[in-house]
Amino acid sequence: MSIKKIEELLDMEDPWSFELEENSLKEAILELFRMSFEKCPEYRNYCESHGIEDPDSVEDVLQVPLLPGDIFKRKIVSNVSDEQIEKICMSSGTTGEKSKIPRDERTLENSRKAFVHAFTNVSGVKKGGSIGLFMPVVPDPENKEVTWMLEILPPVSRRIAQELHSFVGKEGPKPPAETKEIIAGMESAPRNLLSTPPVIYDFCQSLDEKLPLDSESIVLTGGGWKTKKEIGRDEFNQTCADTFGISKDQVRDTLALTELSSCFNECEYQRKHIPPWLKVTVRDVNDPDTEVEDGKEGILGFMEPISLSYPALFLTKDLGVVHKEPCPCGRKGKTMEFRGRAQGAEARGCALADEENQ
C-alpha cells in the first residue's frame, strides 16, 4: 500500500513541487524491505546474518540492512521469478565485472516515468521538441540481457520528444558532418542533445563552425570520461555554450546508476535533485551502518521503493553529500553531490593488489 502511494508520485505533473508526507517514503522503504526479505533468499540470508529474523521487528529505515553494491556484479539478486523478469539490465563498459539488475515490467515502467520526470521537471527538457542521441535508438527486443542506458534512454526520449534521432548507424558513430546535418535538419524545437561528456566534447571539437541550437535547448550529459582525459566542468560547459549558442546553465548532467531505476538530474543551478521516491543515505566511512548528518561526506547508499523486482536497498563504494538547504531553483526536496570513489594514494609499490592487471 505504501509503495503504491509512492508510485502515485510518478503520475503527478511535477513531483518536485509536492511536499511529501515525512512518513510516506519511510513506509514505502519498509514495505520494500519486507517484500525483499520474503521474496529474495540472498537478501533474507543477509538480513539474518545481521540478526534480523522477523522483518516486522524493523521499524526504522536505518535498521534496514543495505546490501553491498558489488553483490549485483556477482549474482542476480531478485524479488521476482525468472518468468517475471522482463530485462536483465547491465552496466555499460567493456572491462570489469558488470552489475546485472533484474527488472520486471512494473519496475521498468516506474523507471521510464522517473527518467521522464527528471529530464523534464528538473533538467528542463521541453516536451514536444526533438532529441538527438549519440547511441542506437532501436533496442533489440529479443535480448533479455540489455545495457541499461540503451534500454531506458530511447523510450524515455520518445515520451518527451516529438522527434528522435540517433547519431549512430549500423557501422557505428556517424561522421561529425553527417551528425551536424541531422541536427540542422531537426524540425521540432527545442533541439536537445543527449550523450556522455567526452562524446559531446569531441563532437564540439570536430566542428569547424558553430552549430547554434535553440533558445530552450538542453545539452544533457550522463556518465563519466572513462579513459579520456577529463575536461573541467567549466571548460566543458563553455565549449558547449560556444558551439551550440546556448548559455552555460543549459548544460545539465545526469547521474544514473544501473542499480537504480531513477536518475539524479541537474537543475539550472547545476545541482542534482533527489527524486521524492528515493532515499539517499550517506554513511560514515568508518562505520557504514551509521548515517552521517546532511552536509557531511560519506559513502552513498540508496533505498528506492519504486524498484520492486530486486532489493534496491544497497550501499555503493562512492562518496557523496546530501544537502538539505533549499535549492535556489525552488524545487522541493534535497540535492545530492556525487564525489565518486574515495581517492586513494597512487600505487605504492610491490604488493600485488589487483590480479586483473596481471
Added chain:
Amino acid sequence: MIGMEIPLFLWGEEKKGSDISLDFHNRITVNLPAVRKKDLRYLREHNRAIQEELQQLSVDEILNFIEEARKLWESDSYFIKREGVDMLSRVTGYSREMIELHLEQVMGMMTREYWETTLNSELGDMKILDEWCSRGEASVHCLPRGNVCHVLAGNAPLVSVISILRGLVTKNCNIIKMSSREPLMPYFLIKTFRDINKYHPLARANTVLYWKGGEEIEKDVVNMGNTVFTWGGEEALKGISRHLPYYIDMVRFGPRRGVQLISLREEEEGNLRESTDPMAHDLTLIDQEACFSPQVAFVEGDVDKFAESLAESLERENEKYPKGPAHEHKHVEIAHLRKMSVAEGKKVHHSGSFDWTLIISDEYEPIKKHPLGRVLFIFKVNDIREAIKYLDSSVQTVALHPRHRISELRKEIVLQGVDRVTHLGKMGYFAAGAPHDGTYPLMHLVRWVKSKL
C-alpha cells in the same frame, strides 16, 4: 601541517629548490626542485670521472664507508632517529613503531657482515670485484656495468637503501628516481654519506632525482643507466620498459604477494599462538604493503578456533605496531568487502575499526582485488597439499607451518612459480646471500671479463 624541503643530488652535489610540492594527505608536504635539461648535461659531463674514481676503491673501503653510515644511523643524536623517524612516518603513513622496526631491518642491511655474505654468495668471492681471480682455466674479474638507474617504489623505505647499496658495492654509479610515495630515504642516505665525507667517491657516486612518472625527462634519464632496477607495480614497470632499448637490462621487483600454508597438529590446538603470533607479525609488517606480505592463508584444522586465536594475536601485534593512517582511503573498500563477504556467506572477523580483517571461506576462490591494509583471506583445506595447486608465479613468498614440513613440500611449491619458502614470522626477513625474486641482483650489476696470461 609540517613542510620540509629536500634537495636533489647531482653526483652528490646538492641542488636546492621547491618547484615541486608533494602532499602526503595533510600530514607533511615535501618540496623539491625539478630536473632540468641542463642538469642532465651536467650529469653526462661528469659521469666518466666519477665512474673512474669509484673503480679505484676496494670493496673493503666501500664496506667500511657503509659501516660508518650505519653507525651514524644507530646514534640517537643523529638526525635519522631525531627527526627522520617522524618524517618517514608522516610521509609513508606507517606508525612510528612500524618505521622504527623497519629502520632496524635497514640497519641490518648496512653491516659489513651482510654485504660480505651477499657478495660472496652472489658473485662467488667478493675479491673478484677488486682483482683477477682464477676461475676454471681463466683469470676472471668483475667490472661494474657503469650506471645503475633505480626507479624506486614507495611501499617500504628499505627498498631505497638496498637498491642503492647494491649499486655501490659493485662500484656502479647510481641514478635514483625517488618515489612520489616515499622520497625521503634516498635523501637520508646520501645526506649521511655527505655528512661522513662529501668528497668521498661514494658520496659523489649518487644522483637523486624526482619527476612524475611518465614525464618527458624520464626516457633521457633511464637511458643513462646500463642496468635499470625497477621496483613497483605494473604501471611503473610498463612505463619504464617502454623507454628502454634492448641492450639495457631491466630487472623487475614486483608486484607480488605472499601466501601462508598452515597445518595444525592436534597437540597444537591448545597452543595456537605458536602459529598465530608469527602469522600476525607477517600480516602486520608494512601494513601488508610489501611483496612478501601474506594476502591469503590456507588452513588445515579447526579454522574457527584458529581465526579466534589469530584475531587475538593481531590485536596484540597492533598494540606493538599500530596500523598507520596510510590506508584511510581504503576504509570504504574494506567496509564494502566485509559486507560482500557476509552477503556471500563467509565469516568475517575484524578489529571493530580497520586495524585488521579476516575473511574465512570453506571453498577457495581467487582473490581478484585485494585492498591490502591487513586483510587476510583464509581458506579451509583438508590438507595443505591441496592448496599448492592454487599457487603461481604471482606468489613471491610462501610461509609454511609447521616448519618441519618445509623440506617435504618446498619442491612442489617452487615448481608452481614461487621464489621463496620460509616459516611463519619470517616472511619479511630476507636471508643475506639469498636470491631476490628469482635472481641474484648483483649479477645484473657486473660485467664478467676474462683473461688468459
